[in-house]
Structure formats: C-alpha cells, structure tokens
Amino acid sequence: MPVGFSRSEVQAIAALANLELDESELDLFARQLGEVLDYATQVQNIDTTGVPPTASLGVRHEADRADLVQPSLDRDLALSNAPDASLEAGLFKVPRVIG
Amino acid sequence: MNRLGTVREIRDAFRRGERSAVDVCTEALSCIAMRDxxxxxFNTITGEQALARAAAIDSDRARWIDRPLAGVPVALKDNLCTRGVRTTASSRILEHFVPPFDATAVARLESAGAVIVGKTNCDEFAMGSSNENSAFGPARNPWAPDRIPGGSSGGSAVAVASGMTPLALGSDTGGSIRQPAALCGIVGLKPTYGRVSRYGLLAFASSLDQIGPLARTVEDVAIALTVIAGADPADATTAAEPVPDFSAGLSSHARGMRVGVPQTLVDQGVDGEVTAAYRAALDVLRDRGATLIDIDLPYAGAAIPVYYLIATAEASSNLARYDGVRYGFRDRGTDGDSTHRRDLDLKTMYARTRARGFGPEVKRRIMLGTYVLSAGYYDAYYLKAQQVRTLIRRDYERAFEQVEVVAMPTSPTPAFKIGERVSDPLQMYLADVFTVSANLAGLPAVSVPCGFTGNGLPIGLQLTGRTFEELTMLRIAHAYEQGK
Known part of the structure; x- marks a missing residue:
C-alpha cells in the first residue's frame, strides 16, 4: 500500500519534532517522506514471527566501577557556548515561559 | 602529490631524526594551502596551533620518540569534539560551537604524538553519502573535482587522498568512512561497535555510530586503530576486549583464510566496471592463498530500509538537544506586528532555531524518525525494523561459521557528479546498500582500493570481519593490497 502524506500530517509531525516548516517544505516533505516510507514498507513483508528486536548491540563491559566523585566540567566552561546565560547566577537563560 | 609519505614513513623518519615534526607539519599545511x-x-585549519604543537614535540624528542604517531599530521572529521577548536558538524546550528573538552579518540591520538591540523568537511551531522549536505558547501573528489568524494566523512577522505594529511579520523553510521574511502581511492576502516570510544563524537545514531581511521595503506589504519581503540569509562558502550597491535603480523599471503562471496546480493544493481573490479579482486585473494566460498545473506537485501528506519529514529532523539539553549545557534527573532513586538515564546524559539539551524536532509531525517517512533506507527516501522535487524545479524553469524571475512564491493557505483542526486533522497540512500549491514550487525569492515573505472575513478573492495576480529580482517586486507 502506498504511503501518502497530507500537508496537515506533515505539520503534525513537525510540531512533535519542534520544527517550524515553511509552505514549500511542507509540500516537499509530504512527497519525499511518502517516497521513502513507500520503499521502507518492504520490511513489513518479512516474516518476523518470534524474532526478538535488536535495540542495541551487547558488548562485554568492564566490571562495575567504584562510585567516586570525579572532577567534572567547570561551570563557566559549561555555560560558555550558551546563546544566553548568566555567568554570575550560573544559569542558562530562556525566553519567559510564565505570564 | 604524495610527498608527505605514509603514517609509518613519517613516524620512522621522525624516529631516525631525518624529519622534524615542524618540517612535516609545514609540508602538510602548505599542501592544504595549495589544494584546499x-x-x-577542511572547515577549519589549525595552522599556528598545529605548528606550535609540532614545535613542542620537536623540543622534547625524548618524550615522543617511541610514540606510535610521533609527528604525524592528522585531520579530524568536524563532528569530533576538540577542546578550544570550533566543531561544527558542518551545520549552521553549531557554526560557532567551541567544545570545552576533547573526544577520547582525539585525546588518544594526541597522546600518541599526532599533530591535529584541522577539522574536515562532512555531510551535516554525518547524514549523507556525498558531502553535499554540508552547510558550508561540498568537498570535491581529488580524482575528478566535478564529482562527489562520498560521505559523510568526505573531507577526511579528500584530505588523505590528495596528500594533505597521511591520516584522518571519520565516523561511520552506515558507511560514512568506507564509502568515501572507496570513492577517493584510499583505505577506510569501521571498527567493531564498542571498539572505539564515542565520547565526544556528536551523536547521530547511537546504536550504529563508530569512529575509525582513513589512510593510504592498511598498515596505517592498523597503526591508528591500535592507538584509538580500547575501553573508556566515559563511554559505557566500549568493550572490555583486549587491544592487540593491529599492525603486527601483517603479511603478504592469506593462506588458510576463507573469504565469503554473497553473489546473489552483489549481482543486484551494481555498475559493470565495479563488478569487474570486484571479480578481479577476488582472483587476487585466491592468488594470495585464500579460499573463496559462496555464502547467502538472505536478509541483507533489506538492510537499506531497516537502516533508514532505525538511524532516523535514533537521530530524531539525539538531535532534540539542539534547541538554542545550552549551545549553538538561537533564533532571536520576534513575534507580532510592528506596534506589538514581543519576544518569541519558548516553544516558538525552539522551532525557529531548529528550522533555521538545520539543513534539509537533517530536517528530513528528524521528520522521518519522529514519524516512525510516533504512536500508531512504532510497531509497523520501528519495531519491525529492529526485528529484521536481528535477522541480518543472524545472516552474518551463520556466514561466519564458514568464513573469516565477507567480500563485497564497497559502493555499487563510482563517484557521481555533484548535484546529480540531491533532489532524490531515496536514490542517494541506495548508495549505502553494501555498507549499512556492518553497522546494523556491529561488525568491523574495511574498504581497500581495488582499481579504477575506464575514466579514472577509484573503486573499493569491502571486507567485513567477525566481531572484534579486526586483526584477521586487516591481515587479509593487507595481503590483498600487497598482491594487487
């Protein structure tokens, strides 16, 4: 079955992803996401009855480490790339969220 | 073009006192100035800093003389964090980001005596197979500058192939080291998942990403892997496997080695000249003493859709952090009409920042990933893809009961023209048909040059090995390289 996307469906996905899309992007993505998902639906024809999913690849880890306090990133350095920060208060600043 | 020499040659000349780190670094920088x-x-060239570092190595020779990369200039993909040096992932959203720490792989290179000369161009956040998704413009293939170098680690491959540096690091999520290495005629290695720490690598798809080296010879990537491999407390996915000297014991024969040939898979949609080069490469492996064995990887044909469902899902989550608050670009626009201007509310600031900071391919993948993880579609796409991922892993497990490595072409076609596929994402994704399975199964794989097309474009042979058996895989790759 072909996968079709309406502009309002694309808009809804964009809202979930925190992306503001313009008119031309809505049209473009409606078409392109449909094409890619159409191609991807071939996985649905594969019989996976009883097959467990692979979410991550298990590797052999070191034994548990001791839970010791270690030096970490200096606060001013951590704030140094922020577009808006108060170094004195040690805070990232965001636009006003309450009235 | 290759005056700098290989990693091995530079290091040995430094040890013998024939070349200083400053001489080598100066040569690399002048080649960069000429060709770049x-x-x-390169997105960033660290000229003065690199020379100062080389001078520090020269003034303390005794400390550095036995280090495996003493005085070797290295280029780093621009998604590897470097303390005090801009790290952009070729994205507007990180255009002015200066990391406060080094990636573990970078710190290990420097402890080994390497001199970082710059940060290389790549597809934005490593998403792409052509380097055309860079916000700063594409890198170009040194063999044919009107063509793509491959991607996403395109700049790293170009730096090595054009002789600007003997060694570069890249990252490989679905072929991003191996495919550009193949298209630029050099060696590119994706280690086993968990072999190299990903601490300080800007994350794209965390169950697939792996850092690895690009160089001109198998021996050089083996030397580099020995330096960067090993467990790291800062990355819980690194494995507690012993790290051998991968460059020891490389020989010119492959006697006793069994090489798997998945003929059915390779017969589909591969360029004629690539097929011919691949067949010739198999003959060389046989001449070197290897036995060729037909194998079947029935589910590997579904690797592309599985990969694009899983990688985009993970990307949509990983890239949620770029919201204009802690680092990177923030849209400082305002809302309302001219008499009632007000600052954007938080949610709109996020959405505009991301809209203006990310390029089209990154947006496309975030959208696709968000969709396949959303309620109602999760089972049909994401969960299903994870189940087929298990079947692909089993394909390889079965094959590795019979063979030491699996041989395939790295890319189904040689380098295409810049602009040829940009408007057709699906066509672009198909370039990864032979490379993505190694990421899905967590296996090591290496691309080695195996000839040229009639009009002089490089072709790569890919060998995929067993989990944590890079040593055997590199020995076979080296034997091939010596025999061709």
Whole structure:
C-alpha cells in the first residue's frame, strides 16, 4: 500500500519534532517522506514471527566501577557556548515561559 | 602529490631524526594551502596551533620518540569534539560551537604524538553519502573535482587522498568512512561497535555510530586503530576486549583464510566496471592463498530500509538537544506586528532555531524518525525494523561459521557528479546498500582500493570481519593490497 502524506500530517509531525516548516517544505516533505516510507514498507513483508528486536548491540563491559566523585566540567566552561546565560547566577537563560 | 609519505614513513623518519615534526607539519599545511581552496576538505585549519604543537614535540624528542604517531599530521572529521577548536558538524546550528573538552579518540591520538591540523568537511551531522549536505558547501573528489568524494566523512577522505594529511579520523553510521574511502581511492576502516570510544563524537545514531581511521595503506589504519581503540569509562558502550597491535603480523599471503562471496546480493544493481573490479579482486585473494566460498545473506537485501528506519529514529532523539539553549545557534527573532513586538515564546524559539539551524536532509531525517517512533506507527516501522535487524545479524553469524571475512564491493557505483542526486533522497540512500549491514550487525569492515573505472575513478573492495576480529580482517586486507 502506498504511503501518502497530507500537508496537515506533515505539520503534525513537525510540531512533535519542534520544527517550524515553511509552505514549500511542507509540500516537499509530504512527497519525499511518502517516497521513502513507500520503499521502507518492504520490511513489513518479512516474516518476523518470534524474532526478538535488536535495540542495541551487547558488548562485554568492564566490571562495575567504584562510585567516586570525579572532577567534572567547570561551570563557566559549561555555560560558555550558551546563546544566553548568566555567568554570575550560573544559569542558562530562556525566553519567559510564565505570564 | 604524495610527498608527505605514509603514517609509518613519517613516524620512522621522525624516529631516525631525518624529519622534524615542524618540517612535516609545514609540508602538510602548505599542501592544504595549495589544494584546499579547490577541494574544500577542511572547515577549519589549525595552522599556528598545529605548528606550535609540532614545535613542542620537536623540543622534547625524548618524550615522543617511541610514540606510535610521533609527528604525524592528522585531520579530524568536524563532528569530533576538540577542546578550544570550533566543531561544527558542518551545520549552521553549531557554526560557532567551541567544545570545552576533547573526544577520547582525539585525546588518544594526541597522546600518541599526532599533530591535529584541522577539522574536515562532512555531510551535516554525518547524514549523507556525498558531502553535499554540508552547510558550508561540498568537498570535491581529488580524482575528478566535478564529482562527489562520498560521505559523510568526505573531507577526511579528500584530505588523505590528495596528500594533505597521511591520516584522518571519520565516523561511520552506515558507511560514512568506507564509502568515501572507496570513492577517493584510499583505505577506510569501521571498527567493531564498542571498539572505539564515542565520547565526544556528536551523536547521530547511537546504536550504529563508530569512529575509525582513513589512510593510504592498511598498515596505517592498523597503526591508528591500535592507538584509538580500547575501553573508556566515559563511554559505557566500549568493550572490555583486549587491544592487540593491529599492525603486527601483517603479511603478504592469506593462506588458510576463507573469504565469503554473497553473489546473489552483489549481482543486484551494481555498475559493470565495479563488478569487474570486484571479480578481479577476488582472483587476487585466491592468488594470495585464500579460499573463496559462496555464502547467502538472505536478509541483507533489506538492510537499506531497516537502516533508514532505525538511524532516523535514533537521530530524531539525539538531535532534540539542539534547541538554542545550552549551545549553538538561537533564533532571536520576534513575534507580532510592528506596534506589538514581543519576544518569541519558548516553544516558538525552539522551532525557529531548529528550522533555521538545520539543513534539509537533517530536517528530513528528524521528520522521518519522529514519524516512525510516533504512536500508531512504532510497531509497523520501528519495531519491525529492529526485528529484521536481528535477522541480518543472524545472516552474518551463520556466514561466519564458514568464513573469516565477507567480500563485497564497497559502493555499487563510482563517484557521481555533484548535484546529480540531491533532489532524490531515496536514490542517494541506495548508495549505502553494501555498507549499512556492518553497522546494523556491529561488525568491523574495511574498504581497500581495488582499481579504477575506464575514466579514472577509484573503486573499493569491502571486507567485513567477525566481531572484534579486526586483526584477521586487516591481515587479509593487507595481503590483498600487497598482491594487487
């Protein structure tokens, strides 16, 4: 079955992803996401009855480490790339969220 | 073109006192100054800093003389964090980001005596197979500058192939080291998942990403892997496997080695000249003493859709952090009409920042990933893809009961023209048909040059090995390289 996307469906996905899309992007993505998902639906024809999913690849880890306090990133350095920060208060600043 | 020499040659000349780190670094920087304006391999060149570092090595020779990369200039893909040096992932959203720490792989290179000369161009956040998704413009293939160098680690491949540096690091999520290495005629290695720490690598798809080296010889990537491999407390996915000297015991024969040939898979949609080069490479492996064995990887044909469902899902989550608050670009626009201007509310600031900071391919993948993880579609796409991922892993497990490595072409076609596929994402994704399975199964794989097309474009042979058996895989790759 072909996968079709309406502009309002694309808009809804964009809202979930925190992306503001313009008119031309809505049209473009409606078409392109449909094409890619159409191609991807071939996985649905594969019989996976009883097959467990692979979410991550298990590797052999070191034994548990001791839970010791270690030096970490200096606060001013951590704030140094922020577009808006108060170094004195040690805070990232965001636009006003309450009235 | 290759005056700098290989990693091994530079290191040995430094040890013998024939070349200083400053001489080598100066040569690398002058080659970059000459070639990079045309090829655009670099986003950032660390000229003075690199020379100062080389001078520090020269003034303390005794400390560095036995280090495996003493005085070797290295280029780093621009998604590897470097303390005090801009790290952009070729994205507007990180255009002015200066990391406060080094990636573990970078710190290990420097402890080994390497001199970082710059950060290389790549597809934005490593998403792409052509380097055309860079916000700063594409890198160009040194063999044919009107063609793509491959991607996403395109700049790293160009830097090595054009002789600007003997060694570069890249990252490989679905072929991003191996495919550009193949298209630029050099060696590119993706280690086993968990072999190299990903601490300080800007994350794209965390169950697939792996850092690895690009160089001109198998021996050089083996030397580099020995340096960067090993467990790291800062990355819980690194494995507690012993790290051998991968460059020891490389020999010119492959006697006793069994090489798997998945003929059915390779027969589909591969360029004629690539097929011919691949067949010739198999003959060389046989001449070197290897036995060729037909194998079947029935589910590997579904690797592309599985990969694009899983990688985009993970990307949509990983890239949620770029919201204009802690680092990177923030849209400082305002809302309302001219008499009632007000600052954007938080949610709109996020959405505009991301809209203006990310390029089209990154947006496309975030959208696709968000969709396949959303309620109602999760089971049909994401969960299903994870189940087929298990079947692909089993394909390889079965094959590795019979063979030491699996041989395939790295890319189904040689380098295509810049602009040829940009408007057709699906066509672009198909370039990864032979490379993505190694990421899905967590296996090591290496691309080695195996000839040229009639019009002089490089072709790569890919060998995929067993989990944590890079040593055997590199020995076979080296034997091939010596025999061709």
């Amino acid at each position: 304006p045309e090829l655009h391999a």
